[in-house]
Amino acid sequence: MKIVLIVLGALVLGFIVLIIMAKRRMKNIPTVKNHDAIVTLNDKNFNQQLKGRVMLVDFWADWCAPCKMMAPILNDVAEELKDTSTRVGKIDVERYQSIAQRYKIRGIPTLIIFKDGKEMNRIVGVKQKNAILNELKKY
Numbered sequence: 587m588k589i590v591l592i593v594l595g596a597l598v599l600g601f602i603v604l605i606i607m608a609k610r611r612m613k614n615i616p617t618v619k620n621h622d623a624i625v626t627l628n629d630k631n632f633n634q635q636l637k638g639r640v641m642l643v644d645f646w647a648d649w650c651a652p653c654k655m656m657a658p659i660l661n662d663v664a665e666e667l668k669d670t671s672t673r674v675g676k677i678d679v680e681r682y683q684s685i686a687q688r689y690k691i692r693g694i695p696t697l698i699i700f701k702d703g704k705e706m707n708r709i710v711g712v713k714q715k716n717a718i719l720n721e722l723k724k725y
Contacts, residue, residue, distance in 0.1 A: 618657035
């Protein structure tokens with residue numbers, strides 16, 4: 587019985603160490619600079635930027651590791667769309683909580699596709715460029 591408890595304790599300890607190491611790695615993910623075509627949204631320009639176009643809006647936060655993982659993917663999407671009328675925008679849910687609440691953002695990253703200011707589709711979590719572009723093609 588003692589051996590079983592020792593082995594079980596070692597497994598639990600190892601699991602805890604792995605979790606701590608993973609969290610440290612996630613916090614140290616560098617922030618990627620936004621592509622020039624990505625619009626930084628705020629409470630003053632949000633509604634205006636959505637009018638008359640299709641726009642993919644990334645709801646993100648600086649402390650969110652999956653959001654940081656999405657940044658280069660969104661840069662690629664913005665590059666792909668730069669010669670079209672479709673735009674990519676980002677809004678920080680920490681700074682603009684009222685907008686996040688209005689759209690009932692529960693987890694980040696959340697990407698919402700808007701057409702003429704109306705929500706058309708919602709993508710939650712980290713997605714690849716082609717998956718995002720395929721969703722945008724519908725609008």
